[in-house]
Amino acid sequence: MASKASAAALNPPSSRGLHLDIRAVSHAFDLDGQALAVLDEVSFELKPGESLALLGPSGCGKSTLLRLVAGLEAPRCGEILADNAAITAPDPSRVVVFQDPTLYPWRTVSDNVALGLQAQGVLDHNGRLRVAQELERVGLAGFANAYPRQLSGGMASRAALARALVNRPRLLILDEPLGKLDSLTRIRMQGKLVSLWQERQYSALMVTHDVEEALLMADRVLVFSPRPARLLESIEVGIAHPRRRDDPRMITLRRAILELLGAA
Numbered sequence: 001m002a003s004k005a006s007a008a009a010l011n012p013p014s015s016r017g018l019h020l021d022i023r024a025v026s027h028a029f030d031l032d033g034q035a036l037a038v039l040d041e042v043s044f045e046l047k048p049g050e051s052l053a054l055l056g057p058s059g060c061g062k063s064t065l066l067r068l069v070a071g072l073e074a075p076r077c078g079e080i081l082a083d084n085a086a087i088t089a090p091d092p093s094r095v096v097v098f099q100d101p102t103l104y105p106w107r108t109v110s111d112n113v114a115l116g117l118q119a120q121g122v123l124d125h126n127g128r129l130r131v132a133q134e135l136e137r138v139g140l141a142g143f144a145n146a147y148p149r150q151l152s153g154g155m156a157s158r159a160a161l162a163r164a165l166v167n168r169p170r171l172l173i174l175d176e177p178l179g180k181l182d183s184l185t186r187i188r189m190q191g192k193l194v195s196l197w198q199e200r201q202y203s204a205l206m207v208t209h210d211v212e213e214a215l216l217m218a219d220r221v222l223v224f225s226p227r228p229a230r231l232l233e234s235i236e237v238g239i240a241h242p243r244r245r246d247d248p249r250m251i252t253l254r255r256a257i258l259e260l261l262g263a264a
Contacts, residue, residue, distance in 0.1 A: 017170055018048065018202070023043055038229065042065065051219045056226070056229055057227075060226050060229040062224060063176075066096065070096050072090060092169070096174075098160075103160065104148070108146065109135065110144040116166060143159075161192075165200070174193075194216075212254060218237060219237060221237065222235075235253065
């Protein structure tokens with residue numbers, strides 16, 4: 001029979017999603033002595049437990065916005081608040097999953113997933129149980145001792161997802177995490193991400209270039225202009241999960257978003 005500590009590690013209490021408030025954020029980079037504007041007074045709110053997808057032309061500033069939310073950079077103007085406190089640095093409550101899984105090739109899958117807990121100094125027995133739990137949750141329980149070179153692209157993406165989830169984030173930040181996957185693996189991973197979000201109740205902020213993916217996964221879709229990014233429209237999806245690609249409501253929303261992006 002599992003101990004109380006083990007049971008708690010395997011069945012953690014659901015954590016409330018983080019509340020994010022982005023207020024008139026503008027940002028620019030210095031390029032050859034000139035300021036290159038990438039964000040132009042962007043404002044929106046992410047409610048606790050809500051899932052938002054960011055859509056816009058390539059290079060418009062979406063990924064830059066994610067870096068600001070993660071605390072990897074500070075905006076030049078405006079402010080970003082997490083639960084009404086200014087974001088000034090990275091925090092374990094806000095975890096990023098990038099397009100490239102960035103697994104360390106010399107570490108096993110289990111040890112890659114354990115990186116965050118190790119950095120926090122909490123890789124004890126219960127920490128190892130959490131790692132095993134997340135590997136099972138993403139379908140990699142049999143690959144704990146494998147190395148990244150032995151994984152397919154989809155498996156590597158699932159390992160990166162487990163590495164993020166083991167920290168029990170209140171905000172999961174997804175920067176095109178499925179962009180390099182084949183179409184069938186991508187469809188499966190979309191379903192997996194939605195299921196995990198429903199189960200864990202964290203808030204989610206995702207960048208994608210796939211309009212259909214945004215509509216399949218998010219509560220709301222934010223559509224941005226070309227650089228410097230301005231928020232053009234916030235679109236409520238309003239369709240229960242699981243969603244069907246051939247749902248007439250999805251098709252109508254897709255058409256409206258493509259028109260906003262000038263691609264209809």
